[in-house]
Amino acid sequence: MSKMNLAEVLKKKMDSGQRVLTEFESKELLNEIGITIPQQKLVSSKQEALDAVRGIGFPIVMKLMAEDVVHKSDTGAVKLNIKNQEEAGQAFDDLMKISTASKKAVSVQAMAKEPITELIIGMTTDPQFGPALMFGIGGILVELLEDVSFRIAPITEYDAKEMIQEIKGFPILDGYRGKPKADINAIVDLLLKISDFVIEHEEIFEMDLNPVFIYESGVTCVDARIILKNE
Numbered sequence: 001m002s003k004m005n006l007a008e009v010l011k012k013k014m015d016s017g018q019r020v021l022t023e024f025e026s027k028e029l030l031n032e033i034g035i036t037i038p039q040q041k042l043v044s045s046k047q048e049a050l051d052a053v054r055g056i057g058f059p060i061v062m063k064l065m066a067e068d069v070v071h072k073s074d075t076g077a078v079k080l081n082i083k084n085q086e087e088a089g090q091a092f093d094d095l096m097k098i099s100t101a102s103k104k105a106v107s108v109q110a111m112a113k114e115p116i117t118e119l120i121i122g123m124t125t126d127p128q129f130g131p132a133l134m135f136g137i138g139g140i141l142v143e144l145l146e147d148v149s150f151r152i153a154p155i156t157e158y159d160a161k162e163m164i165q166e167i168k169g170f171p172i173l174d175g176y177r178g179k180p181k182a183d184i185n186a187i188v189d190l191l192l193k194i195s196d197f198v199i200e201h202e203e204i205f206e207m208d209l210n211p212v213f214i215y216e217s218g219v220t221c222v223d224a225r226i227i228l229k230n231e
Contacts, residue, residue: 006032010203010228019205019228022065024107026224030209033197035190036220038110049092050085052108058083059111062091066099081111112220115213116182117172120148121190123198123207125229131198135191137169138211145169153195160191173214182214190219205229 006029013021021029027037041052042065053060064077077098079091088108095106120138125131129152136148149166151159164170164187175181190212198204206227213220 007201010201014203014228019230021226021228023063023223023225024065024105026207026226027221029226030221030224033193035193036218037224038112038220038222040107040109042105042107043092044105046089046092049088049106049108053082053085053088056108056110060088061109061111062088062095063107063109064095064098064104065107066101066104068099068101112213112222113215115211115215115220116180117169117214118211118222119187119214119219120208120210121194121212122148122209123153123194123204125205126152131195131204133163133191133195133198135163135187136167137172142210154199155191155195157188157192160188160195163191164188180216183217183219186217186219187214190221203228 009029024040024042027040031037038061039056041056043049043052049062060082062079062082069077077095079095082088082091092106096104117137118139120134120136120142122134123131124134131153133151133153133155134148136142137145142148147168149163151163155163161184164173164184172179173182173184194207194209198207204226208225209221209223211222213222
């Protein structure tokens, strides 16, 4: 998908009245701008799910994609660490029972390996200054810790490094108590890609990449949500 096609995809969503992209759609777009995501396939039948599982390989994660399910973890719409075909079939059945939406599907995903820690990278549109980027330690603790930094886009490499080093949790990324050091350059690259993306595509109102798994080498965006503007 070229940059032109990305613009077309976003325009089609806007024209159809869809403002909130599903996790699957959001991650597909991020993958197109060079951000690593777990291998994923969208399925609507149990047979498709079992075929996808064989192609991806265990362990896998299965997530329900439906309009009436926003916080997937709170509603049981995520099944982790599925290890065989029997578990996959049962997980598909369980997920499809959760939602009453007319349009629903299941995202079958490779299970990302355990990270050094989880990150959050966000973007919101400030009425005065335009797109603003956020960075911090992510996962379920993000609202509790509120340990984040902000910059107005577009950002430079220097800005990205400052954002990373500003948070109180930076020692976790820097090899705290003998733990492995995180790939800071990969985080910088990710922040710059998001900055470029939102500057090039003004129809994006808000983005939430949480969690992003950070490793000694590389990052993987495990969950994401993109919201488009109303006009």
